[in-house]
Amino acid sequence: RAMKAYEVACRQVSHRLNIPGFRRGKAPRNIVERAVGIDYLKREALENLVPEILGKVIMDERLDVITEPKLESWEFNPGEPLKLNASFEVRPDVNPGEYRGVSAKVPEAKLPADALERAIKNIAEARATLQTVEPKPIETGDTVLLDFECYVDDTLVEGGKAEGLVLEIKAGNFLDGFCEQLVGAEPGQTRDLTATFPESYRNRELAGKEAKFKVDVKEIRMRVLPEIDEEFAKTLGQESLDTLKEALSGRLSREVQEENEARTQKMVVDAVVSGANVEIPPTMIERETNLLLAHLKHYVQERGQNWEEYVNASTYPATYKEKQEEARQRVLTSLVLGAIVRAEGLAVTEEESAPFLAELLSRYNVPIERIRQDEQVRRAAEQLSRQAMEEALTRKVVDFLVSQAKIEYVPDEDESEETAAAGDKIEEVAAVATENQS
Numbered sequence: 001r002a003m004k005a006y007e008v009a010c011r012q013v014s015h016r017l018n019i020p021g022f023r024r025g026k027a028p029r030n031i032v033e034r035a036v037g038i039d040y041l042k043r044e045a046l047e048n049l050v051p052e053i054l055g056k057v058i059m060d061e062r063l064d065v066i067t068e069p070k071l072e073s074w075e076f077n078p079g080e081p082l083k084l085n086a087s088f089e090v091r092p093d094v095n096p097g098e099y100r101g102v103s104a105k106v107p108e109a110k111l112p113a114d115a116l117e118r119a120i121k122n123i124a125e126a127r128a129t130l131q132t133v134e135p136k137p138i139e140t141g142d143t144v145l146l147d148f149e150c151y152v153d154d155t156l157v158e159g160g161k162a163e164g165l166v167l168e169i170k171a172g173n174f175l176d177g178f179c180e181q182l183v184g185a186e187p188g189q190t191r192d193l194t195a196t197f198p199e200s201y202r203n204r205e206l207a208g209k210e211a212k213f214k215v216d217v218k219e220i221r222m223r224v225l226p227e228i229d230e231e232f233a234k235t236l237g238q239e240s241l242d243t244l245k246e247a248l249s250g251r252l253s254r255e256v257q258e259e260n261e262a263r264t265q266k267m268v269v270d271a272v273v274s275g276a277n278v279e280i281p282p283t284m285i286e287r288e289t290n291l292l293l294a295h296l297k298h299y300v301q302e303r304g305q306n307w308e309e310y311v312n313a314s315t316y317p318a319t320y321k322e323k324q325e326e327a328r329q330r331v332l333t334s335l336v337l338g339a340i341v342r343a344e345g346l347a348v349t350e351e352e353s354a355p356f357l358a359e360l361l362s363r364y365n366v367p368i369e370r371i372r373q374d375e376q377v378r379r380a381a382e383q384l385s386r387q388a389m390e391e392a393l394t395r396k397v398v399d400f401l402v403s404q405a406k407i408e409y410v411p412d413e414d415e416s417e418e419t420a421a422a423g424d425k426i427e428e429v430a431a432v433a434t435e436n437q438s
Contacts, residue, residue: 006076009044042076050074054086066091066284089281094339097275100404104267107412109259111252119248123236124228130166130221135187138220142169144182145219151212160211166221175211182215191215202304260409265398268405269333276336280328288327289320296323341397348392356395357388 007029014032015025022031033041054069067089075083112118130143138144144167150160169179175195185191193213201207226232233244296319300310310316340346361384 005045005049006041008048009041013041013044046071046074046076049082050084050086053082053084065089089283091338092279092281092335094335095277096272096336096339096343097277099272099275099336099340099401101406102268102271102275102401102404103406103408104264104271105408105410106260106264106267108409109256109263109412111256115252116245116249119252120228120245124225124232125223127235128223128225131224132219133222136220137184137186138169138182138217140169140171140179140183143167143221143223144169144217145221146182147216147218149214151214152206152209154212157206157211164218178213182217185215185217187217187219189217191217200305204306204309264407265402268402268407269337269398271405272340272401273333273336276332276339278332278335278339280331280335284331285324285328288331289324292323292327293320337394337397340401341393344397344400346393346396346400348389348396352396353385353388353392356391357385360384360388 010029010032011025013036014022014027017024017027017032017035019027019031019035027035050069050071065088069086069088072085072087074085146165146167147163148161148165150157152160167174167179169182171180173179175197178193178195181193181195182191191214193215194210195213196210197203197206197208199208226235228241230241233239233241236244238244238247297307300307361381364380364384
């Protein structure tokens, strides 16, 4: 087989060469060998031969390969047996344990009694207007209109001049200590303030430096909320205040239901994974860790931070350990769920994965009309299609495990977390209602 692959490579190469005295593809093998070299022809032959050989070995041995084979070394001389040394990872053995009927106690998310009132108030606050008030000393909670100039080392900072800045006076806003120094000032007055840029400030030239601000107070403005009445409801596309409350109540109920479903899925999967037995290859954790760090690097750079400085910071070792543990848990969960998928013979159809694909195409802005016209877009869509099938299959196996589990809803012991989660849901509903109206 190796010799045949070598001869095929000679013929293929000869068709690409212009050799004096011979038509393309007609030059004898020894002439082609002298023209390009035997080593070149060996590599050409191996490109066709190695995937075929490795594929046969993988099929014959029934190996569950999870990485591309890496050719370590080879011995190939025409007329002699081919010797290959290749490495690749196989999926580790997974014993998923008793995954049917696991018990899971789920901390139940509940909305506070005043959830509806808070949602309506949040919508009103989002639609509040600012009105100038009579001059008075600035108090915490006021909104002010001001101009300022920023100096570092007695030099005006590039871009450090602003006019008509609207700022709410509260601790920590803008820069630490900035707003507090404006309390008591009145419109028409100028104040000299001192504040320090945080060490993590996106402009590295200013990070950690003390700055002096010359601030001109122009106006004090008051937030005026609209009356929560029938007219208010109509501005949001509702027939009446009652229909607005009914719509918001329904949305809040759905949000909490989805939160409890998500909690249930997590608790059930955690219970299943904790009962499984699998030895994870360190290389799998390393690859997943590197993937998470790549995402972190992209996020850090998008915020304008230097990645090298981020990595060299004293907090990075702890961050790395967190990502490493997250990677280990992700790999473990993937291996266990995959084993259950195979054990149960689960599969998904294109119809089942269609909603996931539509969401991915929208998220990554892949235009459907260009998929058939643009090869690059088509390849991207194919990759997203595979991702959609994987996500749909994951949802299917998780739903299967939840349907088999013994679930008990219990009070959420972490009241602060429950309150925060409820608050997030209220704010989400308020934001959606406001966006729908606009």
